[in-house]
Structures are given as structure tokens and as C-alpha cells.
Amino acid sequence: xxxxxxxxxxxxxxxxxxxxxxxxxxxxxxxxxxxxxxxxxxxxxxxxxxxxxxxxxxxxxxxxxxxxxxxxxxxxxxxxxxxxxxxxxxxxxxxxxxxxxxxxxxxxxxxxxxxxxxxxxxxxxxxxxxxxxxxxxxxxxxxxxxxxxxxxxxxxxxxxxxxxxxxxxxxxxxxxxxxxxxxxxxxxxxxxxxxxxxxxxxxxxxxxxxxxxxxxxxxxxxxxxxxxxxxxxxxxxxxxxxxxxxxxxxxxxxxxxxxxxxxxxxxxxxxxxxxxxxxxxxxxxxxxxxxxxxxxxxxxxxxxxxxxxxxxxxxxxxxxxxxxxxxxxxxxxxxxxxxxxxxxxxxxxxxxxxxxxxxxxxxxxxxxxxxxxxxxx
Amino acid sequence: xxxxxxxxxxxxxxxxxxxxxxxxxxxxxxxxxxxxxxxxxxxxxxxxxxxxxxxxxxxxxxxxxxxxxxxxxxxxxxxxxxxxxxxxxxxxxxxxxxxxxxxxxxxxxxxxxxxxxxxxxxxxxxxxxxxxxxxxxxxxxxxxxxxxxxxxxxxxxxxxxxxxxxxxxxxxxxxxxxxxxxxxxxxxxxxxxxxxxxxxxxxxxxxxxxxxxxxxxxxxxxxxxxxxxxxxxxxxxxxxxxxxxxxxxxxxxxxxxxxxxxxxxxxxxxxxxxxxxxxxxxxxxxxxxxxxxxxxxxxxxxxxxxxxxxxxxxxxxxxxxxxxxxxxxxxxxxxxxxxxxxxxxxxxxxxxxxxxxxxxxxxxxxxxxxxxxxxxxxxxxxxxxxxxxxxxxxxxxxxxxxxxxxxxxxxxxxxxxxxxxxxxxxxxxxxxxxxxxxxxxxxxxxxxxxxxxxxxxxxxxxxxxxxxxxxxxxxxxxxxxxxxxxxxxxxxxxxxxxxxxxxxxxxxxxxxxxxxxxxxxxxxxxxxxxxxxxxxxxxxxxxxxxxxxxxxxxxxxxxxxxxxxxxxxxxxxxxxxxxxxxxx
Numbered sequence: 001x002x003x004x005x006x007x008x009x010x011x012x013x014x015x016x017x018x019x020x021x022x023x024x025x026x027x028x029x030x031x032x033x034x035x036x037x038x039x040x041x042x043x044x045x046x047x048x049x050x051x052x053x054x055x056x057x058x059x060x061x062x063x064x065x066x067x068x069x070x071x072x073x074x075x076x077x078x079x080x081x082x083x084x085x086x087x088x089x090x091x092x093x094x095x096x097x098x099x100x101x102x103x104x105x106x107x108x109x110x111x112x113x114x115x116x117x118x119x120x121x122x123x124x125x126x127x128x129x130x131x132x133x134x135x136x137x138x139x140x141x142x143x144x145x146x147x148x149x150x151x152x153x154x155x156x157x158x159x160x161x162x163x164x165x166x167x168x169x170x171x172x173x174x175x176x177x178x179x180x181x182x183x184x185x186x187x188x189x190x191x192x193x194x195x196x197x198x199x200x201x202x203x204x205x206x207x208x209x210x211x212x213x214x215x216x217x218x219x220x221x222x223x224x225x226x227x228x229x230x231x232x233x234x235x236x237x238x239x240x241x242x243x244x245x246x247x248x249x250x251x252x253x254x255x256x257x258x259x260x261x262x263x264x265x266x267x268x269x270x271x272x273x274x275x276x277x278x279x280x281x282x283x284x285x286x287x288x289x290x291x292x293x294x295x296x297x298x299x300x301x302x303x304x305x306x307x308x309x310x311x312x313x314x315x316x317x318x319x320x321x322x323x324x325x326x327x328x329x330x331x332x333x334x335x336x337x338x339x340x341x342x343x344x345x346x347x348x349x350x351x352x353x354x355x356x357x358x359x360x361x362x363x364x365x366x367x368x369x370x371x372x373x374x375x376x377x
Numbered sequence: 378x379x380x381x382x383x384x385x386x387x388x389x390x391x392x393x394x395x396x397x398x399x400x401x402x403x404x405x406x407x408x409x410x411x412x413x414x415x416x417x418x419x420x421x422x423x424x425x426x427x428x429x430x431x432x433x434x435x436x437x438x439x440x441x442x443x444x445x446x447x448x449x450x451x452x453x454x455x456x457x458x459x460x461x462x463x464x465x466x467x468x469x470x471x472x473x474x475x476x477x478x479x480x481x482x483x484x485x486x487x488x489x490x491x492x493x494x495x496x497x498x499x500x501x502x503x504x505x506x507x508x509x510x511x512x513x514x515x516x517x518x519x520x521x522x523x524x525x526x527x528x529x530x531x532x533x534x535x536x537x538x539x540x541x542x543x544x545x546x547x548x549x550x551x552x553x554x555x556x557x558x559x560x561x562x563x564x565x566x567x568x569x570x571x572x573x574x575x576x577x578x579x580x581x582x583x584x585x586x587x588x589x590x591x592x593x594x595x596x597x598x599x600x601x602x603x604x605x606x607x608x609x610x611x612x613x614x615x616x617x618x619x620x621x622x623x624x625x626x627x628x629x630x631x632x633x634x635x636x637x638x639x640x641x642x643x644x645x646x647x648x649x650x651x652x653x654x655x656x657x658x659x660x661x662x663x664x665x666x667x668x669x670x671x672x673x674x675x676x677x678x679x680x681x682x683x684x685x686x687x688x689x690x691x692x693x694x695x696x697x698x699x700x701x702x703x704x705x706x707x708x709x710x711x712x713x714x715x716x717x718x719x720x721x722x723x724x725x726x727x728x729x730x731x732x733x734x735x736x737x738x739x740x741x742x743x744x745x746x747x748x749x750x751x752x753x754x755x756x757x758x759x760x761x762x763x764x765x766x767x768x769x770x771x772x773x774x775x776x777x778x779x780x781x782x783x784x785x786x787x788x789x790x791x792x793x794x795x796x797x798x799x800x801x802x803x804x805x806x807x808x809x810x811x812x813x814x815x816x817x818x819x820x821x822x823x824x825x826x827x828x829x830x831x832x833x834x835x836x837x838x839x840x841x842x843x844x845x846x847x848x849x850x851x852x853x854x855x856x857x858x859x860x861x862x863x864x865x866x867x868x869x870x871x872x873x874x875x876x877x878x879x880x881x882x883x884x885x886x887x888x889x890x891x892x893x894x895x896x897x898x899x900x901x902x903x904x905x906x907x908x909x910x911x912x913x914x915x916x917x918x919x920x921x922x923x924x925x926x927x928x929x930x931x932x933x934x935x936x937x938x939x940x941x942x943x944x945x946x947x948x949x950x951x952x953x954x955x956x957x958x959x960x961x
Contacts, residue, residue, distance in 0.1 A: 210857040
């Protein structure tokens with residue numbers, strides 16, 4: 001197993017030296033997809049070889065002594081001096097010198113990781129249980145991280161609920177995402193990552209700070225585009241509400257806002273209630289049972305409040321796990337989401353036109369009565 | 378040197394009433410549960426700790442079984458099927474994600490607070506420490522009993538947590554998750570709080586005992602290294618554990634009243650909790666490993682039939698580890714958003730702590746030089762310790778290095794690293810020590826061959842279990858994941874098989890030790906020929922430990938004991954003229 005490991009590392013080292021992008025490469029490292037990945041791997045390999053040599057000396061000598069001085073007939077322990085200051089100084093000083101080097105390389109590598117170049121493309125990241133939302137300079141939002149190849153990207157991240165951590169193994173980067181503050185991370189997807197004729201290259205992205213029940217399902221993907229492909233994608237993603245029917249746009253917004261990680265639009269219960277029931281109750285003018293035993297009339301006001309601040313009225317049979325969306329959703333986003341949920345039971349909502357057009361007509365029955373204060377905060 | 382004649386007088390341990398020992402001198406539940414005898418308290422700790430070890434182990438095996446297969450669905454070509462939200466499609470696992478999260482939390486919390494932290498100090502230390510000092514008991518026997526009762530109360534709070542909705546925060550209780558989850562955080566936190574006091578009192582007791590109750594002839598630099606290790610551990614227990622208490626109280630208050638110490642919505646700081654938590658929990662890592670190192674120093678010397686090499690360097694390195702250990706907690710937080718300057722300082726101090734550990738390893742290795750190495754079960758565990766702790770220690774280097782830690786933080790590399798240290802280090806030393814002192818504790822010999830096989834099976838199982846987790850970490854596999862992408866499956870599967878092998882090995886250990894109680898041979902006073910004072914009294918010892926006032930000698934003078942094939946034990950002999958000359 002160990003020899004296999006060493007071979008794989010040697011392959012990596014060779015690839016690093018010849019300055020090629022490691023493709024699917026050795027089993028033990030993800031491809032080196034960012035400009036800093038190579039440095040990190042170099043430092044790791046240096047530590048690995050130092051460790052391997054130290055370990056072999058320690059275990060080799062121990063094993064030799066165990067064999068050579070094993071208790072047997074006619075063999076007796078021989079008295080030797082139990083002190084030797086020269087030996088003690090040797091095995092104190094040599095490891096000290098080695099770790100000073102390791103510390104120094106590690107620090108330099110870390111400083112590079114902390115300082116993004118000034119011309120980086122800035123992407124806002126909002127993490128919540130259990131989804132990622134990436135917001136681009138042109139207003140586009142998506143659950144995937146889309147970046148242009150060969151250009152530094154800085155992520156400015158925050159969380160709306162608990163701690164999360166964004167990790168992209170192929171880029172060798174990781175940073176905790178903390179509620180109530182901004183943390184940043186940067187990377188530069190390496191030129192040459194895209195093979196000839198390829199428009200986009202896909203990498204894995206993980207949440208690495210434990211965040212509850214579906215922590216292991218808080219995955220996403222990084223899409224490394226060519227410059228042209230990135231521009232095309234960004235323009236398309238920014239305008240989807242203006243280009244689709246409200247219901248269809250709502251369906252997309254439902255995913256972008258991460259609603260789907262806890263809610264089904266059928267009657268089925270996930271972490272939160274299935275939304276078909278809520279939709280049906282609003283259509284029928286029914287009521288919603290609350291966790292404190294009371295009921296509230298099922299209407300638009302209830303739905304809107306439950307999206308923006310779920311904590312106020314908790315559905316019977318559930319605990320509040322939902323982040324605060326007040327300030328997270330623009331008016332148009334809230335509008336299409338509402339249409340989408342109402343449309344589950346009441347099919348008339350599915351035929352509404354584009355959001356902006358509906359608003360000019362005074363708003364459909366399904367629109368919130370007043371504007372959301374969300375975008376202004 | 379006057380001590381020579383004194384100890385020769387007790388060359389064959391004798392007793393006024395040879396059939397009386399601490400095990401049979403009184404009977405009944407109350408004579409155990411309210412005993413002030415450090416030996417009985419040690420045994421009660423041992424039984425409780427091993428019980429919880431089995432419970433924590435059950436959770437671990439359940440986790441590994443869930444991880445046997447990826448639940449992610451793929452198409453015929455092996456590509457992951459994903460929904461519109463980029464999430465892989467999955468089938469159901471054997472247990473639910475919520476159950477998995479509870480299991481890994483309880484595995485961690487039970488193993489840390491109820492097993493590893495008390496294991497060597499409270500169980501073996503309680504039994505051995507006063508005897509090594511030639512004393513009748515610890516300095517404060519009542520406080521010692523109170524520590525044990527607190528341990529039981531803390532354990533009860535954990536059981537209460539289990540029954541009352543469980544716990545899903547991870548053993549680290551990170552805020553704000555721990556202040557918002559619906560599971561029973563408060564009872565678990567109170568459990569850990571109470572266990573903290575149990576640990577503080579044990580540490581305090583040991584500190585005073587070592588300071589005030591050393592026998593004639595035992596200066597600080599004539600103490601067995603086990604005592605140096607216990608002393609260093611006790612310093613950390615007394616100084617660091619109160620901070621854990623304060624932190625957990627703040628967490629409980631935050632949860633119950635919403636005070637806003639850690640909650641950003643109320644102006645608190647969630648990262649502050651991490652600082653508080655690791656201020657205790659990193660030194661706690663040394664509470665866990667220092668006693669292990671202390672045991673290994675005794676085993677290597679005794680079974681090499683050699684004086685320990687570099688005594689004062691091993692002794693001082695324990696103290697150095699205990700002190701440096703207080704200033705490295707920030708290395709758990711390189712990715713937390715902590716400032717770059719602070720991370721740099723913490724990284725530098727962290728490296729400095731690698732040196733004393735290396736010094737110990739090299740001294741143990743050199744102790745074996747020109748020895749006569751007896752490969753009995755305790756020595757097999759000690760050699761296993763060198764292998765496992767060697768790997769555990771060296772894999773700490775890429776985690777102390779900032780650039781590489783960013784990559785490895787919260788991946789399986791970290792999981793593998795600390796299991797190599799905590800299990801491969803502390804637990805291996807615990808089992809080595811348990812076999813070593815088993816004849817003294819119970820008066821019975823275990824079966825040697827089975828003991829060696831059990832140790833080897835466990836060693837193989839452990840490596841198969843945790844070595845692949847380094848590869849998983851290299852691939853970027855995050856920890857605390859209920860499910861994983863298919864590319865990680867091979868190593869996860871091998872790892873799970875290792876868990877089963879380790880279970881078999883530990884099962885053999887339990888069988889061997891328990892069987893020796895009924896069918897083991899009677900143990901002689903000194904089956905190993907070690908010269909620390911607990912071997913100068915019969916096995917099992919009398920209620921008062923010694924029938925005379927023992928005088929300490931060089932604890933590592935192995936030439937004072939010669940094997941007697943007729944009685945199958947080591948007998949005390951007068952010092953040879955050369956040895957006597959050396960001692961002067």
C-alpha cells in the first residue's frame with residue numbers, strides 16, 4: 001500500500017516538475033486546478049519525504065534492536081551509560097532545523113492564499129442549511145459557482161444560519177463561512193484546465209464545517225468557463241426572471257434560494273412541510289395548524305411572512321430550522337416564488353406571464369400587496 | 378549507600394497475613410462503592426471506562442457500517458446523477474442522516490470525556506501512583522472517591538442525553554449550531570462540566586501526592602517516569618479544565634436565556650466559542666497522550682531489561698509538552714477567519730511541540746540498545762505504540778503547516794491523524810499498561826500467546842482502518858459526512874473492514890483478560906523484573922499496599938532482579954559491586 005502511495009506521489013511530483021496540468025491523475029490528489037495548488041502539493045511532498053525518512057530511521061533502528069537484542073538463551077543485557085548529551089543534542093537540533101523550514105514554507109504558502117490580486121472578480125457567497133448561493137457582479141444568482149478560466153476570483157462569503165466552510169479540493173482552498181461576518185477566499189483557475197474545444201470544466205465543491213442533518217448533502221460544483229462562455233452564462237443567469245413565465249422563474253428561484261433542500265412541492269414532508277398542502281389550504285381558504293396548538297388562516301400574508309421570517313409562525317409538527325430570508329430576497333424574487341408555491345394547488349397561477357408585465361397590470365391576485373423591504377437593506 | 382541493605386531485607390516480599398489482600402479484606406457492594414482505597418477506586422474507574430469504551434465502540438462500528446457503500450446514484454458510465462440543484466441523487470442508507478450525526482457525536486463525546494481523558498490517570502494512575510510512591514494511599518482519599526462519584530454523575534448525564542433526544546453537535550459543541558439545535562445540548566454540556574471537575578480533583582490529588590508523599594530516597598529526579606507523566610498531566614488538568622467549565626456554562630446560559638455571547642444575531646461572536654473551547658481542548662489532547670507516554674517509558678525499560686536512556690530528557694520533555702500545549706490552540710482555527718498574524722504565531726509554537734515528542738521517541742529507541750528484549754504482551758503493545766504514534770505524530774506536521782492545513786482541515790486526513798495519536802497512542806499504551814499491571818491488580822496471569830495475538834490482530838485492524846483515511850483526506854473527502862461521492866468508496870470500504878478486524882482484536886483482549894480472572898495462573902510479586910516500588914509487594918497487594926516502609930532505589934536498575942526459573946518469577950538480588958560503584 002505504501003509503495004503504491006509513493007509511486008503515486010512520485011507521479012505527481014514528476015507532473016509538477018514538467019509543469020503540466022495533472023489530469024484525472026493519481027488517485028491520491030485531485031487535479032491541480034488552481035495556480036497555488038502546485039505550491040501546496042510541493043510543501044506536502046517535502047513534509048512527506050522528511051516524515052518518511054524519519055519514520056524509517058526510527059522504526060528501522062527499533063526493529064533492528066528488537067531482533068538483535070531479543071531475549072534468548074545465553075544472551076544478557078549489557079550495561080551501557082544511560083546518558084549521552086551529544087546524542088540528545090543531535091536529535092533535538094536536527095528536528096528543530098527541519099521544522100523551521102517546514103514552518104517557513106507553510107507560512108509563505110499561506111500568505112499567498114490570503115492575499116488576492118487586486119483585479120479579482122468578486123463573487124458574493126451566501127451559505128445556508130443546506131445550500132450555496134453565489135451572487136455575481138451583474139446580479140445573477142446560482143447554486144453553482146461559475147468562474148472564468150485564468151482570472152483571479154475572490155469569494156466574499158457569509159452565512160445566514162450556522163457555520164459552514166467552503167472547500168474546493170482541486171483548488172486546494174478552504175475557508176469557514178461565518179454568520180455575522182464576511183470571510184474571503186481567492187483562487188485562480190489555471191490556464192490549460194480547459195482542454196481544446198471544451199467550454200466548461202466541472203469540479204466538486206463541499207461544505208466542510210459540520211452544519212447539521214444534511215451537512216453531507218451540502219455539495220455544489222464549480223464550473224470553469226472560457227471567458228466568452230462565462231459572459232454568455234452570466235447574462236442569461238442574470239435575467240431569468242425577466243425571460244420566463246412567473247411560474248417557471250419561480251421554479252428556478254426555488255432552487256437558487258435553496259428552498260428545495262428542505263421543502264418538497266408535493267405533500268411529502270422533508271425537513272420542512274410539503275408545500276402542496278400549504279398551497280391547497282390557501283386555495284381553499286383553510287387554516288394552518290401551528291406548533292403552539294393554535295391555527296392561522298391560510299392566506300398570502302401567512303405565506304409571505306413564513307418565507308421571510310419562518311420563526312414567527314411555526315407549522316405544527318416541525319421545529320424552526322429555516323434561515324431568515326428577510327433582506328435576502330428582492331421583490332421580484334419573492335413574487336415569483338410565491339407564484340410558484342401558489343401554483344402547486346391552483347393551476348391558474350401557472351399561466352401568469354413574465355413578472356414585470358404582471359406588475360404593470362396591477363399585479364395578479366397572487367402578488368404581495370406591498371413591496372418587500374428586502375432589497376433596500 | 379544505605380538503601381541497599383534496606384531493600385535487601387525485603388528481597389522476598391512478605392506479609393503478616395499472606396492470604397489477606399485488598400480484594401478480600403472486606404466484602405459487599407458498599408465496601409466498594411464507598412471505599413477510600415485508591416486500588417478499589419482505580420478498579421471501579423477501569424470497569425466504568427471499559428463499559429463506556431464498548432458503548433463508544435458500538436457507535437464507531439455502526440458509523441463505519443453505514444459508510445461501507447456510497448448512497449449516490451450513478452448512470453451506467455459511472456457518472457453521478459444530479460438534480461437541478463446540482464445535488465447527487467441518492468438512495469436511502471442503513472441509518473438516517475440524523476441518526477448518523479448523533480452516532481458520531483456520541484462516539485466522540487463518550488470516547489473523549491468518558492474514556493480517553495480518565496483512562497490512564499484515573500484507572501491505572503489511581504492504582505499505581507500511590508504504590509510507586511510506596512504510600513498507603515493518595516493524599517486526599519475522600520476527594521479521590523468524590524472524583525469517581527462525579528465521574529458517575531457525569532456519565533449519568535450523558536446517558537440522560539442519549540435517552541432524551543440525543544445530541545447532534547459533534548463533540549466540539551460549535552456555536553451557533555449548538556445553541557440552535559433541538560437536541561439535548563444542556564444535559565450533555567452539564568455532563569462534560571461535571572466530568573471536568575472529576576478530572577480537576579484527580580489532577581489536584583495527584584499533584585499533592587507526588588509533592589508530599591515521596592518515600593525516602595526518591596528525589597524529583599529519582600521518580601519513575603510514569604510519575605513525571607502523571608505530574609505533567611495533572612498540571613494541565615488543574616489549569617486548563619476550569620476554562621472548559623466556564624465555556625460550557627456560557628454555552629448552557631446562551632441556550633437557556635439567549636444572552637448573546639456567541640450568537641451573531643445578538644452581537645455575539647461564534648468564533649469566540651472556538652477560542653474558548655480549544656483553549657481547553659488542545660491541552661486536553663496532552664491530558665490524553667502524556668499518560669500514554671508515561672506508561673511506555675516504564676514498559677520499554679522493563680522489557681528491554683535496561684535502564685531507561687535519557688531519563689532527565691524524557692522527564693523534562695513531559696513538562697515542556699504540558700507547558701507549550703497551552704499556546705497552540707489556534708492551530709485548530711487556521712480556516713476560521715482568525716487573523717493571519719495569529720495563525721502564524723500558533724503555527725510556529727505548534728512546531729516547537731513536535732520536538733519533545735521526538736526526543737521521547739529517540740530515547741525509547743536507544744533504551745533498547747544492548748538490552749535483552751522480552752517480547753511479552755505489554756512490550757508488543759509498546760512497540761505497536763511506537764509504530765502508531767510515529768505515524769500519528771509525523772502526520773501532525775502537514776496539519777501544523779498553514780498552507781497544507783488549509784487543504785487538510787476538516788477532511789479525513791485529520792480524522793486519521795488524531796485516531797493514530799489518540800487510539801494508536803493513548804489506547805495502545807492503556808492496553809500495554811493494563812497487561813503490565815494486570816498481575817498486580819488481579820493477582821492472576823493472563824494467557825501470554827493469546828495476548829500477543831490479540832495485540833497483533835488489533836494492530837493490523839487499526840492500520841487497515843485508519844491508514845486509508847489518509848488517502849481519503851488527500852482526495853479531499855470531508856469529515857462528518859453521512860454519505861460520499863462514489864470516487865471515495867474503495868478506501869471507505871477497506872477502512873470499514875479494518876474496523877471489523879480491530880473489533881475482533883479488542884474482543885480477544887477482553888476475552889483473555891476476563892478469562893484470566895477465573896482460570897489464570899497465580900501471579901508472582903514481580904513477574905517482569907521491574908524495579909519500581911509496586912513490584913516490591915505481593916500481587917495482589919495487601920490493603921495497606923506495603924507491610925513495611927519502602928525506601929526508593931533507582932527505579933530503572935534492572936540488574937537488581939534476576940529471573941528464577943524454579944519459581945518462575947524475578948527475585949531481588951543485592952547490587953553487584955560494579956553497580957554499587959556506579960550508583961555512587
